[in-house]
Amino acid sequence: MITMEDIVREGHPALREPASEVPLPPSAEDNDTLKQMLDYLQNSQDPELAEKYGLRPGIGLAAPQINVKKRMIAIHTMDEQGKQHTYALYNPKIISHSVEKSYLTSGEGCLSVDRSVPGFVPRNARIRVKAADIDGNPVELRLKGLLSIVFQHEIDHLNGVMFYDHINEEEPFAQPEQATPVE
Ligand SMILES: Cc1nc(NNC(=O)[C@H](CC2CCCC2)CN(O)CO)c(F)c(N2CCN3CCOC[C@@H]3C2)n1
Numbered sequence: 001m002i003t004m005e006d007i008v009r010e011g012h013p014a015l016r017e018p019a020s021e022v023p024l025p026p027s028a029e030d031n032d033t034l035k036q037m038l039d040y041l042q043n044s045q046d047p048e049l050a051e052k053y054g055l056r057p058g059i060g061l062a063a064p065q066i067n068v069k070k071r072m073i074a075i076h077t078m079d080e081q082g083k084q085h086t087y088a089l090y091n092p093k094i095i096s097h098s099v100e101k102s103y104l105t106s107g108e109g110c111l112s113v114d115r116s117v118p119g120f121v122p123r124n125a126r127i128r129v130k131a132a133d134i135d136g137n138p139v140e141l142r143l144k145g146l147l148s149i150v151f152q153h154e155i156d157h158l159n160g161v162m163f164y165d166h167i168n169e170e171e172p173f174a175q176p177e178q179a180t181p182v183e
């Protein structure tokens with residue numbers, strides 16, 4: 001079971017190195033790791049389990065955060081319409097994106113960052129993603145809103161990018177150009 005002890009924090013080299021493509025079909029080990037990442041998110045959103053195991057709540061997780069330098073991400077979140085979305089993917093790749101930007105009005109945080117970093121994180125409003133699902137089958141997703149933001153935060157981790165790398169240093173809460181806020 002993944003707990004906060006397995007999550008590496010700022011300063012750990014794994015957070016700043018690019019992660020490697022996962023050979024498909026996935027090995028039993030990679031499959032197990034990805035399932036455990038998804039379990040973490042589901043456990044962290046259960047108040048009793050989160051309390052019992054001291055889990056910080058999460059809606060996304062990338063393998064480098066558990067010191068596995070492979071291109072694997074898990075996402076478990078509700079969208080703005082209250083629909084549950086669960087993804088466990090290998091080798092996600094943004095193949096196209098909108099010119100329009102968006103950002104979470106609450107700013108972003110990170111399970112690997114034990115501090116608050118205020119500011120808007122400008123991201124692409126809509127993205128098209130190609131990836132492989134947990135069985136290694138190809139998937140193509142068109143994402144917008146919160147889901148688009150979460151995917152970009154996780155794919156950033158596969159490229160050694162942290163959310164605060166995107167924050168405008170001079171004016172953290174400057175309204176990003178051509179951007180739609182996501183509540
Ligand atoms: C927005 C939010 N970020 C939470 N944490 N941060 C994370 O997930 C980081 C990834 C997110 C940060 C911004 C975009 C992606 C983890 N990251 O570092 C992975 O790279 C939350 F936990 C959370 N929610 C709202 C929904 N709620 C449902 C009930 O259970 C609690 C849950 C809390 N919303």
Ligand code: NI
Binds near residue numbers: 111
């Ligand atoms: Ni993160």
